[in-house]
Amino acid sequence: MVDVKLHGAWASPFSCRVVWALKLKGIPYENIEEDLPNKSKLILQYNPIHKKIPVLVHGRKPICESTIIIEYIDETWPQNPLLPSDPYQRALARFWVKFAEDKGFAVWTLFRSSGEEQEKAKNESLESLRTIEEHGLGNKKFFGGEEIGIVDIAFGWMSLWLGIIEEIVGVKLLEAHLFPRLYAWTKNFKEVPVIKQNLPDCHELLLLFKGVREQALGSSSSSSS
């Protein structure tokens, strides 16, 4: 009997974070694909506050919020640790995980908007990338050092989803000549076997996101044509 179930969605970077964590630790689990416009009753039961995926169910215990799930996974299955053991290094890791959560939103705003709002989001995103490259990554190969850890996982969306957004919107953010270290990180991250084997299909993601942007712009009351 599979004790671990993950309610997720193939296209969600948040869902993928949990998949990566489970796979890196070799934890067997059952994947339950949720249809986001039509969430199952279970999701509403397991996550009544946010009604979102991913939700990890271990035994009968539901855990919500991807980064909280990853810390839970790390504490429950200690092999291949995703967080450092030193409290100060752990604090640094948590600081950057929070940064990823707080600042990632600007790129999403850029994706769903146009005109002045998009320009503002673009500048915010570039500022964040600068900070991440200089203060977060520095000269390390991965945020976690020689191996990927929770911070790499938290920034994992930049390795695929960011490029998709850049292509659809026609705005370049993470350019190699502007952010050489972060750019190299995206390449290195995607080469990690567990990550490489567990990324959504690029073309399908592109199609899906194209539709999302069209909807977002079409329903925006501030857009004029």
Added chain:
Amino acid sequence: MAEEVKLFGVWGSPFSRRVEIALKLKGVDYEYVEEDLSNKSPLLLKYNPVHKKVPAFVHNGKAIAESQVILEYIDETWKNSPILPKDPYGRAQARFWASFIDEKCLPALWKASWPCEDHEKVKDEAREHLKTLENELKDKKFFGGETVGLVDIVANFIAYWLPRIQKATGAELLTEEKYPKLYQWGHEFENHGVVKEKLPPSDKLIAFFKDRFESVSTSK
């Protein structure tokens, strides 16, 4: 070797007060530095270069920013009087509620406390979150159970700052009538022997909020 424990904060900030509460609960001696946010010290900018905010915490030369990150560091470093449960599921639950309070509750409560567009709608959202917390509290004395824990500390704004904003502005969000458990919890928290030593002076805080209310109300 003398241990260096330093906290950069602001007297009225619930975020820097969180760190003080945790340190006091664990009996950790620290040096406190009061910052002037309109004129931040070079040390603060050095210790929190990314956000340039308080609180910034320094332990033997190592600097940490973000109050919840600092709280977890404190809990892992000084293991007496733990503020998080031992079991991973309990810890996940505590982190979930702490995150809910900071990401959803506090922004909504703050916005609802001052005049704004769609004020009723904003107040409704704040009330919904208070209801969620009321339901989560159930019959526990504290969110942490019998003792003050991470969630209680993170909810300090609701226990102490919010009632004083209400006194200053006449806003009525958290009332005993609507949220009896949460109201009682706030009372317990505010009067907790250790916590109460690390809360800002009541009159000073109310005066601060009165000033803000006046300037916000007349700036239209």
